[in-house]
Every structure is written in structure tokens, then in C-alpha cells.
Amino acid sequence: MKPAYASYVCGAVRIRTLTEADLRETLEWRNRNGVRQNFKHSAALEWNQHHAWFLSYRDKPDDIIFIAEHVASGKKVGQVAIYSIDYAGGRAEIGRFVAAPAFQGKGLMREAITGLMGFAKQELRLNSLYLEVIETNERAYQLYSKLGFNEVERKDGLIFMERSLNGDVQQ
Structure with a gap:
């Protein structure tokens, strides 16, 4: 069982842990055309799959x-x-980023990711983060670059990026 975490505020955005009550919305967000194609497993999910997950x-x-x-x-x-x-190694992967349609393109997901980086550094005491982005997702690649992630490798249609959390995580 995971510990309970307090909400974490970054700019105009607060992040709080996912609850079962959020699942219907997150499933809708994830299954949208143009969104799900940016996941490694891009098939639309059914409710029973999402709930079991x-x-x-x-x-x-x-x-x-x-x-x-x-x-x-x-x-x-x-x-x-x-x-x-990886608490011992001081690193973790971030991702599964999905914007609610009404807020897409407004910069708030950038603040949410920045908040997630701050949480990783301050609450989890991690030293670095990494992520994967599909090569065709140029918009996400540009965002991650602006957030301080550096490309490490390209393989099988994916770009692997990483970022140190030493220093300021606000970008």
C-alpha cells in the first residue's frame, strides 16, 4: 500500500493523488483520438480494463x-x-501526462509537471527523473526540453530523456 501524500501546489496548479472517483474522467482523457496514440499502448481502453488497472x-x-x-x-x-x-538509486520515471480537453494548450500541464518535479525532489528526495516520448510527438519533446530534460537515446521509435533535480526545478 502506498503512503498518503498531501497535495502539492506549483503556480496555478495543485496536484493531488488519484482516487477511484477520478477514473471515469481520466479514462475519457486518455482514450481521446490524438492523445492515446502518444501512449506505448495506444488502443482505446474499456472501463473494466481501466478499473482493474x-x-x-x-x-x-x-x-x-x-x-x-x-x-x-x-x-x-x-x-x-x-x-x-528507485529510492535507493534516487531516480524515477515520469509520464502518463494527459490534459483535460478544456485546459489543453494553456500551459497548466507544464506547471503540473514542474510541480511533479518539485514533489519528486522535496518529498521523495530523488536526484533525477527520466521519461520516454514517442518520436512523432514533437510538441511533448519540445516541452520536456524546455523543462530541462536532455535526450539520452533514440530507440524503437522512442526518445529517452533525463533530467537532474539538483538545483532549481522551476523552468
């Missing part, structure tokens, strides 16, 4: 998914996650 996710201490909310309105902005957390 959530039940197994709850027992994984190295996997934390957050819902990003707009602080002023309380509306859900999207989802961000940190997983494969």
Missing part, C-alpha cells in the same frame, strides 16, 4: 498518479505520474 495500481508503492487541478477554480486540468521509483 487502478485496483492493482493502489498496491504499488513505487507508482504515484496525481490529478492536477486549477487552484483558483478547483477544476481538473489533467493527470501526471511518477513511477518506477
